[in-house]
Amino acid sequence: MKVAVIGCGLIGKRRSQTAMEHPLSELAIVVDINPAAAEAVAAQYGCESATDWKAAIAHPDIDIVAVATHNGLLAEIAIAALQAGKHVLIEKPMGRNLAEALKMAEAAKAANRILKIGFNHRYHPALAKAYDLFQAGAIGEIINIRARYGHGGRPGYENEWRGNPELAGGGELTDQGVHIADLIHWFAGLPTEAFAYLQTAIWPIQPLEDNGFGLFRFGDGAIASFHTSWTQWKNLFSFEIYGQKGSLTIEGLGKSYGIERLTIAYRKPEGGVPDLEDLVFDLPDTSWELEWQDFIEAIAAKTPYWGAPEEGVSAMRMLDALYRSAKAGAPIHV
Ligand SMILES: NC(=O)c1ccc[n+]([C@@H]2O[C@H](COP(=O)([O-])OP(=O)(O)OC[C@H]3O[C@@H](n4cnc5c(N)ncnc54)[C@H](O)[C@@H]3O)[C@@H](O)[C@H]2O)c1
Known part of the structure; x- marks a missing residue:
């Protein structure tokens, strides 16, 4: 091809x-x-x-x-x-x-x-493994999700396309936040309600935001919270999923985001310290190759693939509700 x-x-x-x-x-x-x-x-x-x-x-x-x-x-x-x-x-x-x-x-x-x-984040090994474990019932039904993602931006953002509303569409809530929206949607489905506060704290990119704080509520009562930031002076990626039976914590994405790890905690029925399993993925980033492979297979063999249009639309629907909420200062139905 x-x-x-x-x-x-x-x-x-x-x-x-x-x-x-x-x-x-x-x-x-x-x-x-x-x-x-x-x-x-x-x-x-x-x-x-x-x-x-x-x-x-x-x-x-x-x-x-x-x-x-x-x-x-x-x-x-x-x-x-x-x-x-x-x-x-x-x-x-x-x-x-x-x-x-x-x-x-x-x-x-x-x-x-x-x-x-x-x-491409879905193809990072810790996230892909967490998804497999979740699908296999390792942590039971999701109770809540907590995510943080960010880097420190750079001087001159206002002169880049990322600082231009016409060329970017949104600020950090759109830029890195769309990955978080997609991951939340991947694990927990489409929320029913969204609430956000946006900040333009450091970089002169108004009306765009350099920080986005969001909350989602789902039909089954689950809640997701997240913070995406262009003032995260030390790069950070953290995605935690809490279920009835345990939790999945993904930290790092390699390189400046730190070594990628997945910690699985299995809640003990009697309470106390959970059983822990720590998986470390100290590998080069192969997410781009795996993503391309998924794409090529979808074309050649019509197999289902990640990042289908309806998934992209769901993530954009979630961001849209967050922006509307920030403007209205109130929760918004997604
Ligand atoms: N998946 C990820 O983690 C990830 C990471 C970074 C960026 N992105 C996305 O990738 C896209 C590109 O980001 P980037 O960081 O590579 O930006 P970039 O600024 O490095 O590259 C964009 C390129 O597009 C070119 N361009 C502009 N107008 C053009 C035109 N009319 N015709 C042809 N080329 C044109 C520019 O000259 C530039 O070389 C964005 O949509 C961004 O959100 C995804």
Whole structure:
């Protein structure tokens, strides 16, 4: 399958390498509005380069389009690529807002093509293992979830696309928060109610937020709380799931987020210190390869895959409710 990667920044480079290394895909063309960025990737992998994404996605030889531009173009390029008959992987978030996500889901359905949202965190080994254990009933029904995710941002954010409402859609609640929304949804389903406080504490990116605090309540009474932050001076990822019979704690994502670990606590019926199992995943990050493999299998064998349009829409629905709640200063029905 021949691949076009649109956007040759941090993630586009990663997608290019992954597409090139997979036995069933071949990187045919990389596109960036900045010719030097596209040419550098093309020189590395021996493919074509271009600056016009419209011409690249129209090419009949292309089977797959991976969209890794700023958030402002994800929907426009994804919809055009789907309408041109291509399978599409877009980076998270699923567009700038719920309306864009719904349009993309509709376009994928109409074109009968695979659209995958880049929720690569699901493929991190500690999270994938936690999900398997949860599915196997290791901790019973979920009572509550507590999540924290963040990094320290950087001076000059206001001059980057992440600091521009038109190009980003939202601030940190959208940027890293969409991963948290997706993980919460993955484990606990769609909440019924959402509440959020947003802050613009340090970086001059108003009206965007550099911190988001959120609460979700689910139909069965479960509750999830989270904090996403661009003022988390020491990078942090922590995702804790508490069930009736025990808990799953995932910490770290590798590199600057620390070694990835999963701690499973098995509650003792008589009370006291639970039995603990500690799994350490001190490995290189293979989430991008596993995610691409899932995508390729979905195209080749029509297998179910993670990051399907309805999952992307659910995460955007959750963020939409949080933004509306922050504006209203009240809980919002999701
Ligand atoms: N899954 C993850 O953990 C993760 C991590 C970081 C970023 N992302 C997502 O990946 C996407 C890209 O983020 P990034 O950090 O790589 O950004 P980036 O700024 O490094 O790269 C974006 C690239 O898009 C190019 N671009 C802009 N307009 C274009 C156009 N009209 N045509 C072609 N190229 C154009 C820019 O020149 C730039 O090279 C975003 O949607 C972001 O949310 C996902």
